Amino acid sequence: xxxxxxxxxxxxxxxxxxxxxxxxxxxxxxxxxxxxxxxxxxxxxxxxxxxxxxxxxxxxxxxxxxxxxxxxxxxxxxxxxxxxxxxxxxxxxxxxxxxxxxxxxxxxxxxxxxxxxxxxxxxxxxxxxxxxxxxxxxxxxxxxxxxxxxxxxxxxxxxxxxxxxxxxxxxxxxxxxxxxxxxxxxxxxxxxxxxxxxxxxxxxxxxxxxxxxxxxxxxxxx
Ligand SMILES: [Zn+2]
Numbered sequence: 047x048x049x050x051x052x053x054x055x056x057x058x059x060x061x062x063x064x065x066x067x068x069x070x071x072x073x074x075x076x077x078x079x080x081x082x083x084x085x086x087x088x089x090x091x092x093x094x095x096x097x098x099x100x101x102x103x104x105x106x107x108x109x110x111x112x113x114x115x116x117x118x119x120x121x122x123x124x125x126x127x128x129x130x131x132x133x134x135x136x137x138x139x140x141x142x143x144x145x146x147x148x149x150x151x152x153x154x155x156x157x158x159x160x161x162x163x164x165x166x167x168x169x170x171x172x173x174x175x176x177x178x179x180x181x182x183x184x185x186x187x188x189x190x191x192x193x194x195x196x197x198x199x200x201x202x203x204x205x206x207x208x209x210x211x212x213x214x215x216x217x218x219x220x221x222x223x224x225x226x227x228x229x230x231x232x233x234x235x236x237x238x239x240x241x242x243x244x245x246x247x248x249x250x251x252x253x254x255x256x257x258x259x260x261x262x263x264x265x266x267x268x
Contacts, residue, residue, distance in 0.1 A: 050076045050102045052117035053132055063126045073130040073254065074122060076101055076244050079108050082127075092128075093243045130251050133258025143168075143257070152184070154191075154204065175203055186210070186235070192217060198224040201239070205231040213238040 052074040056066050066072060079100035080092035087095050100108050103116030153160070153169040156176050164172045173180050184207045191204055191214040201214065201223060208214060208231075216239070231237060245253065 050074075050116060052102070052122065054122070057121065060126075065126055065131075066129060071132045073132045074102060074117070074124050074128065075130065075250055077247075078102050078105075078114060078122070078124045078128050090248055091246050093246055128247060130247070130254055132254060143253075146256075152188070173207075181207065188212065190215070194218045198222065200225055202228050202231075205235075205237060205239075208235065208237045211236050211238075213240050216241045217243075 054072060054074070056068050056070045056072055059066055059068060077092060077099040080087050080095035081097040082088075082092070082095075084096035086092065092099050100106070100114060102122075103114055103118075105114045106112070107114055150171075151169045152171040152173055153164040153167070154173050154175045155164070156174065158174055161172055173184055175181060181203065186207070186209045188207050189209060189212050191208055191212075193201070193204070193214055193216045196218045198219070198221065202225070204214060214237070227239075232239070244250075
């Protein structure tokens with residue numbers, strides 16, 4: 047049981063719980079609670095709670111004011127709203143989602159040795175981002191770039207490969223970007239740079255249902 051990808055059986059429910067019963071197979075993600083009266087919470091976007099969501103690990107619980115200890119706890123008490131239904135048989139999910147969504151996926155990487163991994167993950171193509179000729183081939187090609195690099199890395203490399211009006215979304219890096227960003231391609235191509243955190247509870251449930259009930263995405267990649 048990793049710290050924030052908890053899969054458990056319900057051992058007990060509170061008197062007001064209606065969606066789950068004892069013995070149900072359920073999951074808990076990164077969050078276990080939020081305020082719930084701010085604008086973000088009211089829109090079902092608890093991960094952006096203005097007071098900060100209570101995370102599953104290393105947060106201060108809103109009710110008992112103790113530190114949350116993640117999936118390494120023997121038991122965990124979570125408000126019903128933050129509990130997800132887990133389809134039976136669903137283990138960890140691999141990134142086969144793109145295939146099932148019918149999306150054409152290209153992996154940007156610096157290491158040619160990743161080709162086999164990229165194929166296994168379901169990527170249709172791979173581009174070596176340090177190879178200028180390969181990068182030129184993908185100019186204006188992508189509708190969306192999901193930028194998962196967890197350290198400062200040159201975003202300027204990727205902006206030309208976005209097409210008109212499209213967006214690069216940062217999901218894994220929380221600090222100052224280096225080197226300085228050049229806005230020429232953004233302005234000329236009406237391109238966007240955005241950020242995104244984890245999904246909200248409804249989105250997470252939709253993803254689990256998609257994987258488990260509809261597509262049987264259960265494979266684990268190690
Ligand atoms: Zn809130």
